[in-house]
Amino acid sequence: MRSSRVLVVLSVLAALPALAAQPVLRIGGVEISAGQFKVATSAIQMARGASLDQNSVVRLAVDQLVVREVLVVAAHDAKLAADQPKVQAALDKQRAQDGPERFAKMLADSGLTEAELSQLESKRQLIQAFIDLKIAPSVTVSDQEVRAYYDGHPQQFTRPERFKLRMIVAEIPPSADQAKVNAAKARIDAAYQRVVVGEDFAAVAAAASDHASKSKGGEVGWVPRGGLPPELEKSFADLKPGASSPPLKTPFGYFIFKVDEKAPASTESFEAVQARLTKHLKDQKVNEAVQRYAAARSSTVKVEVLDPAIQAALAASGAGQPAAGPGAQRGGATATPPPAPVTAGPTNGPAKP
Numbered sequence: 001m002r003s004s005r006v007l008v009v010l011s012v013l014a015a016l017p018a019l020a021a022q023p024v025l026r027i028g029g030v031e032i033s034a035g036q037f038k039v040a041t042s043a044i045q046m047a048r049g050a051s052l053d054q055n056s057v058v059r060l061a062v063d064q065l066v067v068r069e070v071l072v073v074a075a076h077d078a079k080l081a082a083d084q085p086k087v088q089a090a091l092d093k094q095r096a097q098d099g100p101e102r103f104a105k106m107l108a109d110s111g112l113t114e115a116e117l118s119q120l121e122s123k124r125q126l127i128q129a130f131i132d133l134k135i136a137p138s139v140t141v142s143d144q145e146v147r148a149y150y151d152g153h154p155q156q157f158t159r160p161e162r163f164k165l166r167m168i169v170a171e172i173p174p175s176a177d178q179a180k181v182n183a184a185k186a187r188i189d190a191a192y193q194r195v196v197v198g199e200d201f202a203a204v205a206a207a208a209s210d211h212a213s214k215s216k217g218g219e220v221g222w223v224p225r226g227g228l229p230p231e232l233e234k235s236f237a238d239l240k241p242g243a244s245s246p247p248l249k250t251p252f253g254y255f256i257f258k259v260d261e262k263a264p265a266s267t268e269s270f271e272a273v274q275a276r277l278t279k280h281l282k283d284q285k286v287n288e289a290v291q292r293y294a295a296a297r298s299s300t301v302k303v304e305v306l307d308p309a310i311q312a313a314l315a316a317s318g319a320g321q322p323a324a325g326p327g328a329q330r331g332g333a334t335a336t337p338p339p340a341p342v343t344a345g346p347t348n349g350p351a352k353p
Contacts, residue, residue, distance in 0.1 A: 024307035025062065027069045037310070040065055058313035066301055067294045072123050074297070075130035082122035082129075090121050097212055131290060139285045146278050150270050157268045161225045163236060164261040166201055166218040168192075169211040171253040188247045188254035195244050201258045210253065218258070232257075 023031035040061035044052070052060070091114065095103040107114060150157065170188040172181055191208040195201055202217025209218055225237070235245040236257040244258040305311040 024305075024310055025065065026302075026304040026306060027066055028073065028301045028303075030069050032065055034307070037061060037065070037307075055313045055317040058310055059317040062303065062305075062310070062314065066298050066303060067290075068123070068127065070294050070297050070301060071127045071130055071290070074134070074293075075126040078130060078134060080126055080129050080133070082125045084122075087118055087121045087125060090125075091118060097215060099212070099215070102212065131286065135289050135293060136282075136286050139282055139289055141278050141281045141285065145281060146274060147270065149281060150273065150277060154267075157273055159224070159263070159266050159268060161265050162222050162263040163225070163259055164222050164263075165220040165236065166205060166258040166260060167211065167213065167220055168195075168201075168205045168209045168218055168256040169213075169253050170208075170247075171210040172251070184254055185247075185249075188256065192244075192247050192256055195256065195258075201244060222263070 022034045024034045024037050025032040041057050044057050044060045044064065048057075048060075098106065107117065168188070168191050170184040170191070172184050176184075187208060187210075191204050194204045194208075202219070205218025206214050208214075211218070213219055225233070227233075231250060232248065232255060235248045235255065236259050239245060239257075239259045241259050241261050245256055248255045248257075305314065
């Protein structure tokens, strides 16, 4: 079950890499690069799906970046500071999960140095520390609220059939020629033969998989029926526990799945979900409190739009018109859009394992 998380979009904005150094915005004097803005728009699209037009995506991305900088300033005003060993530990964990080569490639592809990634992680930790210290303690959820939610949303506590999976992946790069496709097929076929003759699946995944899950023996964890694309699910849905699927080709590469365990559909009792449901409801209330806090302060934040395309999108969305008066800055317009909700988007209730 995914744990409910506070400020998912803000975490993405603070933690993901910038793709270019050229500033396109200046928020309260802090420059936002084209790459950071692209990451912001990607986070919005990932959270909200394809339901938004591009102008709305741009507006929401600006909103979220404003909220981020408001919270960073608030953290500094509260005399909070990032714990640099903790920041470094987060980077080291990411490097270990990805593997040194993939981590280095991520940095190279993004145009981000490790020092810059460290700075963004510092902001993420500052924001979370401020919320934990100054906002979350005042938020409470009663037992009655938890019970009322459970009784009012029975469908959210019905678990579909689930599969505990491992996988081996031979990636096919997007621009791969036939030779690379053939090489990926040869790798997956060799891995499958090792599994067929009785080698431990986790050991084969650790040695042969191109996916980051190789560090955990290819472990994916529990996946509900319908939780993966149909073309992937059909390869393992009918397998018995302990069985492995033959290689499956997709546009992203070749996959082999192993079903470690299966769990039938079931309904969770109130006692089983009470703790995580309480956390889920508190996270929602904390998000709402953060929205109110940011809304009360963002109107005083100066947002200088330095990129004409962003300026045009804001004007088209009605969030901010090009300024021509004293507030205008050379090379751009000043716009102060209202903060958007800081959650990742509509929720279907507390996440399930």
